[in-house]
Structure formats: structure tokens, C-alpha cells
Amino acid sequence: MKHRNYFLYRKKTTNVIMMSLTVIAALAAVIPLFLIFYYTLSKGIAYLNLNFFIAMPKPVGEPGGGMANAIVGTLILIGIGGAIGIPVGIMTGTYLSEFGKNKFGFMVRFLTDVLSGVPSIVVGVVAYTMVVIPMKHFSALAGGIALGILMIPTITRTTEEMIKLVPHSLREAGLALGIPKWKTTIAIVLRTAWKGIATGVLLGLSRAAGETAPLLFTALGNRFWSTKIMQPIASLTVYIYDYSKSPFEDWNQQAWTAALVLIILISVLSLLFRFVTRSKYKSD
Amino acid sequence: MNIFYRLSLLIPLFSLLTHAQVQLVGTGATFPAVIYSKWFDEYRNTTGIQINYQPIGSGGGIRQIIEGTVDFGASDGPMTDRQLSDAKSKQGTGILHIPTVMGAVVVCYHIPGLGKGLNLDSRALSDIYIGRITMWDDPYIKNLNPESNLPHRAVLVAHRSDGSGTTFIFTDYLSKISSEWASKIGRGTSVNWPVGLGGKGNDGVAGLVKQTEGSVGYVELAYAIKNNIPYADIKNQSGYFIEPTFSSVSAAAMAASVNMPSDLRVSITDPPGKGSYPISGFTWLLVYQNMKNETKAKALVNFLKWAMSRGQALAAGLYYVPLPASIIKLCNNKINLITANGKKIK
Numbered sequence: 001m002k003h004r005n006y007f008l009y010r011k012k013t014t015n016v017i018m019m020s021l022t023v024i025a026a027l028a029a030v031i032p033l034f035l036i037f038y039y040t041l042s043k044g045i046a047y048l049n050l051n052f053f054i055a056m057p058k059p060v061g062e063p064g065g066g067m068a069n070a071i072v073g074t075l076i077l078i079g080i081g082g083a084i085g086i087p088v089g090i091m092t093g094t095y096l097s098e099f100g101k102n103k104f105g106f107m108v109r110f111l112t113d114v115l116s117g118v119p120s121i122v123v124g125v126v127a128y129t130m131v132v133i134p135m136k137h138f139s140a141l142a143g144g145i146a147l148g149i150l151m152i153p154t155i156t157r158t159t160e161e162m163i164k165l166v167p168h169s170l171r172e173a174g175l176a177l178g179i180p181k182w183k184t185t186i187a188i189v190l191r192t193a194w195k196g197i198a199t200g201v202l203l204g205l206s207r208a209a210g211e212t213a214p215l216l217f218t219a220l221g222n223r224f225w226s227t228k229i230m231q232p233i234a235s236l237t238v239y240i241y242d243y244s245k246s247p248f249e250d251w252n253q254q255a256w257t258a259a260l261v262l263i264i265l266i267s268v269l270s271l272l273f274r275f276v277t278r279s280k281y282k283s284d
Numbered sequence: 285m286n287i288f289y290r291l292s293l294l295i296p297l298f299s300l301l302t303h304a305q306v307q308l309v310g311t312g313a314t315f316p317a318v319i320y321s322k323w324f325d326e327y328r329n330t331t332g333i334q335i336n337y338q339p340i341g342s343g344g345g346i347r348q349i350i351e352g353t354v355d356f357g358a359s360d361g362p363m364t365d366r367q368l369s370d371a372k373s374k375q376g377t378g379i380l381h382i383p384t385v386m387g388a389v390v391v392c393y394h395i396p397g398l399g400k401g402l403n404l405d406s407r408a409l410s411d412i413y414i415g416r417i418t419m420w421d422d423p424y425i426k427n428l429n430p431e432s433n434l435p436h437r438a439v440l441v442a443h444r445s446d447g448s449g450t451t452f453i454f455t456d457y458l459s460k461i462s463s464e465w466a467s468k469i470g471r472g473t474s475v476n477w478p479v480g481l482g483g484k485g486n487d488g489v490a491g492l493v494k495q496t497e498g499s500v501g502y503v504e505l506a507y508a509i510k511n512n513i514p515y516a517d518i519k520n521q522s523g524y525f526i527e528p529t530f531s532s533v534s535a536a537a538m539a540a541s542v543n544m545p546s547d548l549r550v551s552i553t554d555p556p557g558k559g560s561y562p563i564s565g566f567t568w569l570l571v572y573q574n575m576k577n578e579t580k581a582k583a584l585v586n587f588l589k590w591a592m593s594r595g596q597a598l599a600a601g602l603y604y605v606p607l608p609a610s611i612i613k614l615c616n617n618k619i620n621l622i623t624a625n626g627k628k629i630k
Binding site for chain 1 (some may be wrong): 504
């Protein structure tokens with residue numbers, strides 16, 4: 001009897017040790033996020049008021065001023081990026097999972113992985129050469145295209161993985177009822193995997209919203225109010241980049257607030273997505 | 285299709301309408317970005333014309349004006365002959381250099397027990413940056429500062445790690461006063477530094493110097509003032525130790541304006557004159573001599589004239605040195621050369 005107790009005891013201790021190690025690891029993964037949030041909040045809260053959301057930037061030395069143009073600009077940029085990146089990403093992911101079990105599929109999968117490793121500034125330079133130089137103009141469109149390209153790999157890979165999780169029996173049921181494969185894919189497979197795909201889309205959009213490098217030579221930035229897609233447009237990240245380097249305390253402060261607003265913006269976007277996807281599947 | 289309906293609620297956010305208006309776009313140097321943003325804001329308030337300036341760096345500004353993706357560029361270093369001919373062949377028009385304001389590059393330091401007023405001369409500077417002077421109590425520096433109590437501490441050299449107009453002005457000065465520097469290292473927006481630590485941007489170098497005891501670095505005047513870092517008086521050509529101030533930088537420009545080349549591409553480092561601070565420079569707007577869009581040309585010319593008169597008064601408050609009257613006159617002559625489709629602008 002004593003012998004068995006000893007093994008039980010050892011099992012339990014190992015369990016507790018391993019358990020606490022994983023808890024520590026989980027905490028270590030979350031702590032940086034809270035530190036970032038806490039630091040941005042404590043530094044940026046000073047300028048966070050309604051004015052920041054509805055007023056235009058002021059030059060150095062004049063108190064107040066906001067970043068209304070940059071907030072709308074960031075939304076427009078990820079809107080254009082999404083209009084390009086989301087359909088391409090979802091369709092590529094669907095193709096890879098449903099039809100891509102061949103050489104071409106392998107190649108596309110490999111290239112998508114390569115694309116996700118390409119530094120964002122390189123994508124910016126590509127958009128600059130392909131869009132800005134021929135059009136002779138910096139534009140929101142060029143920035144959106146750069147962001148769209150950046151979204152594609154994230155969305156493609158999540159879509160593919162999510163669709164793979166859809167049970168085969170569902171596909172077989174559809175086909176058994178005589179529904180053609182393309183219709184099964186759209187009406188059954190994509191619908192079932194929708195929640196997961198939305199998460200991928202959200203990841204893609206959040207990544208794009210936080211990018212500075214690909215915007216510097218495409219969307220450029222704008223000190224004035226502009227929502228035209230053929231004109232340079234402001235973005236929060238470019239403002240953060242410019243203002244944080246300034247010798248003037250006032251602008252440094254606003255850079256912190258802009259960072260805070262960007263975090264809030266992405267959180268709101270995330271909540272919105274949760275809301276959209278959850279209500280559709282109330283019955284789950 | 286419920287979800288698309290919900291998402292469609294976002295569309296009004298994206299389609300906010302704006303009034304049609306001329307907007308000029310320019311990019312370039314980061315150094316004058318603060319005064320430019322002030323100018324363009326003031327100018328918009330008085331005239332309604334929007335000029336959008338984005339500080340992407342001097343090199344970027346030159347590149348964009350050659351490619352024709354902007355209405356004007358800006359740079360702290362003048363364009364080279366090669367770049368000018370490139371622009372001419374690509375855009376079919378010459379490019380004018382219009383000085384807007386001046387800036388001083390100051391040598392800031394962090395020596396325990398020593399406040400303002402370290403004296404340095406050209407040889408001390410080049411020896412420090414070449415790595416020959418390694419201690420603050422080096423006999424040569426002691427000789428320049430007989431009254432200061434210099435500690436026996438290593439000199440830690442800080443410089444820019446990124447390409448910059450500030451580096452151009454500083455190395456241009458060192459190249460003029462030291463033949464060794466000119467042949468071994470030379471001038472440029474970024475050079476191969478023999479010694480020292482790199483900091484990114486003026487703020488990076490200022491931060492390094494502020495945090496590190498025994499360090500020395502070069503930054504734009506505004507960054508030294510704003511960060512409360514002491515900076516050195518530099519011995520000029522006439523043998524006087526000069527503190528970088530608005531009047532000593534202005535004096536340098538006036539001394540240089542006597543032999544101003546007609547295209548205004550001039551370096552004013554190491555100038556003659558008793559009161560001239562030796563390490564300063566212009567920052568230029570780069571504009572096409574002949575513009576294709578008449579409305580834009582008119583707006584740009586009017587702005588430039590405004591910048592030469594009302595605009596100059598705003599410079600000092602933001603730690604930029606206004607142009608002396610003699611230079612403004614030369615600038616106005618240049619501005620009058622701008623045409624739209626070959627026609628003069630009234």
C-alpha cells in the first residue's frame with residue numbers, strides 16, 4: 001500500500017509543477033500586452049478627449065488639436081485594404097483547402113508563406129513602384145493596396161485552416177443530396193467555417209491598421225482633411241512616427257494619445273466582429 | 285445576408301464627402317517639418333489653400349521631385365549636378381533651390397561637473413570624431429579651456445545612424461577644415477564613422493548624450509535647447525569662440541551671401557566674419573521652374589512670397605533662424621522665375 005501511495009504522490013507533484021509552469025508561461029504571454037496597454041494608457045490619457053477625435057491637428061505651440069483626419073484616414077486605408085485583401089484571401093484559402101491538393105496548390109501555399117515573411121516596408125516599396133510612380137501621385141489607393149497585400153497571407157492561411165476543420169461528413173451530405181461541389185463549398189463549408197474566417201479577417205485588418213512602413217511611400221500622410229482615395233491621406237501610425245521624433249513635448253504627448261486611440265480602434269473593431277459573428281450563430 | 289447588412293452600416297463612415305479644392309503635396313527634409321507645418325497651417329488660415337507637407341527625409345524629397353510624384357520637394361543638402369540633370373531629363377524642367385530658413389548644428393556634450401561654455405575648435409572636433417582625442421582632459425582640449433576643470437574621463441562619441449541633412453552639414457564642415465577628414469571620410473548624409481555610437485534621428489543622438497556621461501554628439505539647435513543639454517562654443521575662421529545663436533548663424537549666412545552662386549546651392553559652413561558661427565546651413569524648398577498646372581503654380585508662388593515675408597517672423601519662436609534680408613532678396617528673384625506652361629505668373 002505504501003508503495004502505491006508513493007507513486008500517486010509523485011504523479012500529483014509532477015502534475016502541480018507542470019501545471020504551474022504552464023500558468024506562468026500563459027501569464028508571461030499576457031503580461032506584455034497588459035504592460036503595453038497600461039503604459040500607453042498612462043502616457044496617452046492626458047490628451048484623450050472628445051477634441052482628439054473631432055478636431056484637426058494644430059501646429060506646434062498651439063494647445064489642443066486632434067487627429068480626426070488620421071482616425072478617418074486609418075479607417076479608409078484598412079477599408080481599401082480589406083476590399084482587396086479579404087476577398088482574395090478568403091478565395092485563395094478556400095481554393096487551397098477544397099481544390100488545392102495538387103502541384104499548383106502546393107506552389108500557392110508556399111508562395112503565401114513567403115509573402116507573409118516579406119517585410120512590410122518591401123510591400124510598401126512595391127506599391128510605390130506599381131501605383132505611385134505610374135500615377136505620378138501619392139494616394140490613399142496606393143496605401144490601401146499595400147495594406148491589402150499584407151492582409152492576404154494571414155487571411156488565406158486562417159481560412160484554409162478553418163475550412164479544414166469542417167467535418168467531411170457535412171461535405172458528403174451536401175454532395176449526396178446532389179448539390180454541386182461549388183455550391184457545397186459556398187453554402188455549407190464556408191458558412192460553417194465563417195466564425196473562424198472572421199477571426200482571420202480581423203487579424204489581417206488589425207495587422208494592417210498598425211502598419212507604418214508601407215504607408216510612408218504610398219498614402220504618405222496629410223495634415224488636412226481628405227477622404228479622397230486619389231489624394232494622400234493621413235493615418236494614425238504615420239502621425240505616431242512623425243510626432244514621436246519631434247523635439248517638442250506637445251507632439252510627443254499626442255503621439256502617445258494616437259497610439260492609445262489606435263489600440264482602442266482595433267479593440268472596437270474586434271468587438272464589432274465578435275458581435276457580427278456571434279449574433280448569426282445564436283442557436284449554437 | 286444579415287452580416288452584409290450589418291457591415292454595410294459602416295459604409296457611410298468611409299464615404300464622408302469633402303469639398304473640392306486644390307491641394308499641393310510636398311515631401312522631404314525632417315529638420316524643417318515643424319516650421320513648415322506651422323507655415324502651411326497659417327497659410328491655409330489666411331488663404332484657404334492647402335499645402336500638405338510630409339517629412340520623409342531629404343533623400344526622399346529629392347527622389348520624389350525627380351520622379352515627379354510631388355509638387356515640390358525639400359532638402360537640407362542641395363541636389364547634386366547629376367540629380368539635377370536626372371530631374372531635367374525626366375520632368376523636362378529645371379529645379380530651383382529656394383532657401384527657406386536656417387539651422388545650426390551644435391556640438392552638445394555631457395561632462396560631469398561642467399555646464400555651458402566648453403570651447404572647441406576645428407582640430408579638436410575632427411580629432412574627437414576621428415578618434416585621436418580619447419580623454420576629456422587631453423592636453424589639446426585643456427589648452428582651449430584653461431579655466432574649466434576637465435575630468436579624466438573617456439570621450440564617448442555619438443553620431444547619427446540614419447541618413448540626415450544634419451550629418452551633411454557637420455561632415456561638410458569637418459571636410460572643409462581638415463584635409464585628413466576630407467580624404468578619409470568625406471561629406472555626406474551618412475558617412476563611415478571611424479569611432480562612436482549611432483543614434484537614430486536628432487532625438488536619438490540627444491538621448492544618447494543626455495544619458496551617457498562623457499559623451500559628445502551633434503544635433504540641431506532646437507533639440508539641444510529642448511533637452512537642456514549644454515553645447516560648445518566653436519572657434520571660427522577669424523579665431524573667435526562663437527556660441528550658436530540666431531545672430532551668429534545669421535552672420536554666417538550674410539558672410540556667405542557675398543559670394544552666393546546664382547543657383548543658391550551653397551554651403552555656409554566655416555564662413556568668414558568675426559561673429560559667424562561655423563556649423564550651420566540652409567534648408568531648401570525644391571520647386572520645378574516650369575509647372576504644368578497653372579493653379580498649383582500660382583498657389584506655390586504666392587506661398588513662397590508669403591514665406592519670405594510673413595513666414596520669416598514665425599521662425600524664431602520655433603528655434604529656426606530666419607533668413608537675413610540680403611538672402612531674401614535673392615530668393616524673391618528666384619521665385620519670380622517660376623512659370624506655368626512657359627508663361628510668367630502674375
